[in-house]
Amino acid sequence: MAAKPGADELRVRGRLRTLLGESPTVAPTSAAEPTPAPDDWWDRLYADEQPPQEQARHWWQAKSKPEPDEEPEDEDEEEDEDDEEEPARGKRQPRSPPTIPPRRYDNIPPRLRWLIYHSTAAAAGWRIGLVNWATDTAAWYAHGHWTSPTAWVLYGLAVGVVALYRRTRAWLLPIAWTAAIPASSIVVGVLLYGTTA
Template structure:
């Protein structure tokens, strides 16, 4: 027997879907004809059929509907390069993959645990201690390295992102027990 998700879990799911895929597109109202196209309707080359009950000079009661193009297939072409596939991913998801993998490498190297322990140590009333200031400087140095390396060759830029992503994850994972 499986448990049904509660309201909080459903709310988190919906927020994650919106964050990763963007808002759900709303159906567009049908296109309305231009009110200034009466001249074209009046002098149309094809006369209306006599069985319709309207004369060529009378405008129709219902506006003509515009043809809607069929949506292009959302399925990507099976033959594309890895860079084309990467470019087809939404920017939010690319950001999440980039920083998530960098934080995962930082976790494996122990940077995330170190950042969590430093945050706990500083939170125990050691805000202005010289060691705390050194931790602040190391954290700001990681962020500065990430900012500086954005335009570098992507593997080097990704490696420079590891400390910043791991430190941010470590600070976010800190949860006081009291």
């Protein structure tokens, strides 16, 4: 069952219809529905005479003011007394979970973290020769070998490298980083094509 719109919603609807050029239609109100009273919070807030404070509805809400000759009880002393009491035997006090200090890795901004991750993977690919291989392969494609049988094998190899990278992204960091080495190396190698003589 849908909730009936309130007075504010009806007023906004009428204003929108007027702005859009539609004829405002007033929804029929039933006699059983009472119209909400206008909110006079502004008048109550800035009234000259403040209304008398409402009495507490329940006994636990009533807070008696201390008598002039009575000294107010110090809440800190009560808390100290509670702390000094020993817990009943056999009952364990609940412990708050230990706070784990943030690691330095978590303080690095995400874009810089991504750059470090892929730069180190490409550097590892450079050491094992994948970046140079990717640069040579890009040059081979540039000479017109787009549809040769070897090119189709390389297309399949590239799809496999990307699938491996995407599949292992959520794994442990050393495994995910190792799987990112071929992908990062190929991207860097293709970007370096044309820079070598």
